[in-house]
Amino acid sequence: MGIESKTVPEFGFKPRTPLHNGKHDNTEIDMKIGELLVEAKLTESDFQFAGLGLISRYRDLEAVFDVSELPTRNGKYCVYQLIRGALAAYAAGCSFCVLCDARRPDLVESWYRIMRAVGPFELRCRLKLLTWQELAFVLPADLRQFLSAKYGIFPAASRIIVSE
Numbered sequence: 001m002g003i004e005s006k007t008v009p010e011f012g013f014k015p016r017t018p019l020h021n022g023k024h025d026n027t028e029i030d031m032k033i034g035e036l037l038v039e040a041k042l043t044e045s046d047f048q049f050a051g052l053g054l055i056s057r058y059r060d061l062e063a064v065f066d067v068s069e070l071p072t073r074n075g076k077y078c079v080y081q082l083i084r085g086a087l088a089a090y091a092a093g094c095s096f097c098v099l100c101d102a103r104r105p106d107l108v109e110s111w112y113r114i115m116r117a118v119g120p121f122e123l124r125c126r127l128k129l130l131t132w133q134e135l136a137f138v139l140p141a142d143l144r145q146f147l148s149a150k151y152g153i154f155p156a157a158s159r160i161i162v163s164e
Helices: 053-058 078-090 107-115 132-138 141-151
Strands: 011-015 030-034 036-040 094-101 127-131
Touching: 030 078, 036 078, 053 078, 078 094, 078 107, 094 107, 094 132, 107 127, 127 132, 132 141
Parallel strands: 036 094, 094 127
Antiparallel strands: 011 030, 030 036
C-alpha cells in the first residue's frame, strides 16, 4: 500500500476538502495512515447517497470527474463517500483506498464506476481497492480469528507461484 510499517493511523480523519465558496467540508474519512486515506466498509450496506447540490459544492468536482459518468439515482449521487474520498485525495495529494468485503461485488463495482469517472491519470493511479479477505491474509492470527468469528471473513487464498 506504500506506507511505512510503523506509521500510526488516524481514525475519523477530516480532510477539509475545498468547496467553491472558499470554505472546506466537515466530513470524515474513516482513516488516514501516512499519505493514504481509507474508506472502510464492513457492515454498512452502501456508500451513501447525496443530493446533486451537496456534490456540486466541491471546488474540484469537474477537475477530478467526468460528472456525466458519476452514478445517480432519483436525482441523487449513489456513492457520496467515494466521490468525497477521491476529491479529498486529489486536494491533499494522497492516495485513496476503499476497503470492502469481497462478497459484496456491488460495492466493488461502485468503486470501479467512480474510478472510471476520474479524469486525471495521476489521480487514478493513486486510487486503490483492498478487500477484507486480502487484508485478513496478512493479519495476525488473533485478528483473523476475530474477522472470521464476527463477520465470516476468511483470508483470501494465496496465489503464490513457485518457479522451478
